[in-house]
Amino acid sequence: MDDRVRSRTPNDGGAVGGRLRDQPLLPLPSASSAGDPGSLSTAIQTTLPAPRNEGESPERRFVRAVLARYVWLPDTPTVSSRYDRRLAATLFVRGVELIVVEAALLLADARRALREPWLAPLPQVRSFAYFQPTIAEVLDNPRPPDLEYLTCLLRRLRPLAELKLARLRHGEQYGSEPACSADDPTRRRDRRRCPRRTR
Numbered sequence: 001m002d003d004r005v006r007s008r009t010p011n012d013g014g015a016v017g018g019r020l021r022d023q024p025l026l027p028l029p030s031a032s033s034a035g036d037p038g039s040l041s042t043a044i045q046t047t048l049p050a051p052r053n054e055g056e057s058p059e060r061r062f063v064r065a066v067l068a069r070y071v072w073l074p075d076t077p078t079v080s081s082r083y084d085r086r087l088a089a090t091l092f093v094r095g096v097e098l099i100v101v102e103a104a105l106l107l108a109d110a111r112r113a114l115r116e117p118w119l120a121p122l123p124q125v126r127s128f129a130y131f132q133p134t135i136a137e138v139l140d141n142p143r144p145p146d147l148e149y150l151t152c153l154l155r156r157l158r159p160l161a162e163l164k165l166a167r168l169r170h171g172e173q174y175g176s177e178p179a180c181s182a183d184d185p186t187r188r189r190d191r192r193r194c195p196r197r198t199r
Helices: 038-042 056-070 082-094 098-112 130-140 149-175
Strands: none
Touching: 038 056, 038 149, 056 082, 056 098, 056 130, 082 130, 098 130, 098 149
16 A cells, blocks of 8 residues: 555544544545436436336326426425425426426526525525426527536536435434424424524
8 A cells, every 4th residue: 555545544543633634535425326316417307207117197207207306406305395296297287398397497406506605695495386487487488498508507516416415315324413494394393493483
């Protein structure tokens, strides 16, 4: 082993010592290596996913694809709600194409994530309804979504989505305390640590 590499590894006793910059970098879980959301990290959804069973309707496949991208985004909850599923089903009934919703989700979240660094951070997205104006914006555009541009947005958002997944896996493994936010609509709020905001 190279002396430079050996000098940056923890000592034999298991304790981590020395300067922080000299400690080894451990790999983070990658969204691209996950089972289900892997394709979301590498490709734009242009067609409905394959049915999971013979009885799965195109509407359910559409809702599944839309909400998979929705919860994949960096600034969205980790799970979808019944209201989110209802809104996604409404888009299918209206005949909105999957690529249009895909473009709107990536565009709106990229506008949030890639803002100028000196601007104040935006509150986290709480519902799929947040993207309805952007979906209308894409629908009003006479030109179809540009796949190359969407791929560029996907690559810019991917590291942030991987960080979100890494934090989720860390919480599942080590039982971190829930944050004072609406990340999980099904999680009960701890009123002692997360009091409700007054309007």
